Amino acid sequence: MDHVDGNALAGPLSELFAVDITAATGRCVNCGLTGPVAELRVYDRAPGLVARCPGCGHVLLRYVRTPDSAWIDLTGTVSLRVRLPDGDEEGRG
Amino acid sequence: MARLAETRRETGTARTLVFDVPGWPGHLAGQHVDVRLTAPDGYAAQRSYSLSAPDRVELTVQRIPDGEVSPYLTDVLGVGDPVEIRGPVGGWFVWRPGAGPDVLLIAGGSGIAPLMAMVRARRLAGSGTRFRLVYSTRTPGDVFYADELRRPEPGLDVTHVYTRAAPDGWPRPPGRLTVDDLGDGPPDRDCFVCGPTGFVESAADMLLARGHDPRRIKTERFG
Numbered sequence A: 001m002d003h004v005d006g007n008a009l010a011g012p013l014s015e016l017f018a019v020d021i022t023a024a025t026g027r028c029v030n031c032g033l034t035g036p037v038a039e040l041r042v043y044d045r046a047p048g049l050v051a052r053c054p055g056c057g058h059v060l061l062r063y064v065r066t067p068d069s070a071w072i073d074l075t076g077t078v079s080l081r082v083r084l085p086d087g088d089e090e091g092r093g
Numbered sequence B: 001m002a003r004l005a006e007t008r009r010e011t012g013t014a015r016t017l018v019f020d021v022p023g024w025p026g027h028l029a030g031q032h033v034d035v036r037l038t039a040p041d042g043y044a045a046q047r048s049y050s051l052s053a054p055d056r057v058e059l060t061v062q063r064i065p066d067g068e069v070s071p072y073l074t075d076v077l078g079v080g081d082p083v084e085i086r087g088p089v090g091g092w093f094v095w096r097p098g099a100g101p102d103v104l105l106i107a108g109g110s111g112i113a114p115l116m117a118m119v120r121a122r123r124l125a126g127s128g129t130r131f132r133l134v135y136s137t138r139t140p141g142d143v144f145y146a147d148e149l150r151r152p153e154p155g156l157d158v159t160h161v162y163t164r165a166a167p168d169g170w171p172r173p174p175g176r177l178t179v180d181d182l183g184d185g186p187p188d189r190d191c192f193v194c195g196p197t198g199f200v201e202s203a204a205d206m207l208l209a210r211g212h213d214p215r216r217i218k219t220e221r222f223g
């Protein structure tokens, strides 16, 4: 099976973040590419989720969920820029 | 917890599932849910499914013959059965009705599901935004929502692309999507591309080659 993309992170990461992270803009440590988290290449059939840069393949995010905790590794990400909901329906989902 | 309320056969291998979900907050066209199945021994499998209608919790699932989750959803789950659903989720691959710019939708196979939510949301909102849908399937028998897509709708232009077998007399020989299938509309449109990963990547490359702005091309890969 091929990879999916960062859209598939929306559900798992909704457990951790109050806002939708897939629409956030991330920046790759390795090549500096910036773009929406939704465009990362995601490998989701492993025990965890691994999200790689579409430009250079570097790992930007790793996520593992166990029955009683969630572990997220963002060392491959320089920054995440999140547009905050303006109080209306933008916050849905 | 969601409960299956109603089902419709879309094709020989795909089924639309309509759920009742108490307390559902509503959603935007293009969002999805995560469905989680748990076996009696505690083993759990989770998959994403797009919401295919703007106003109800409807999913259209294509059976993957050797799949873990989809055959259960298409062939086994019965009306009244409970399913664990998380959502709505996803805030990037969404279309909001309004007086926005023209939209080009490109679907491969079950990738039609979130794009159909957009077509239906446009209709429900009485939006005047012009939509063009290019929908690639193997054969005419694989088309989801076939009757609904056949009905003429002002401002919506639907083009079918068949990759294996076309109806008798169809002008285009069966074959993979090409740049000519995208029509000759102007490149200043919002584009949504959804389907299997390889399909999405080649369609997005065609859009870039035709001069579309990469920031206005949104993609969703089903795997």
Ligand SMILES: Cc1cc2nc3c(=O)[nH]c(=O)nc-3n(C[C@H](O)[C@H](O)[C@H](O)COP(=O)(O)OP(=O)(O)OC[C@H]3O[C@@H](n4cnc5c(N)ncnc54)[C@H](O)[C@@H]3O)c2cc1C
Pocket: A001, A002, A004, A005, A007, A008, B032, B047, B048, B049, B050, B051, B059, B060, B061, B062, B063, B064, B066, B067, B068, B069, B070, B071, B110, B113, B114, B196, B220, B221, B222, B223
């Ligand atoms: C954001 C998102 C939205 C999605 N929305 C929908 C939707 O609306 N409708 C829908 O039917 N599916 C959708 N999918 C795909 C869905 O999540 C599952 O991947 C699919 O149903 C297969 O799951 P499975 O457990 O049956 O197969 P698995 O057990 O995961 O896979 C079994 C075999 O099938 C192959 N395979 C896996 N997925 C696919 C695929 N999508 N196409 C072709 N071969 C595949 C694999 O190579 C493998 O050999 C979506 C995926 C994502 C990430």
Ligand SMILES: [Zn+2]
Pocket: A028, A029, A030, A031, A032, A033, A053, A054, A055, A056, A057, A058
């Ligand atoms: Zn990179």
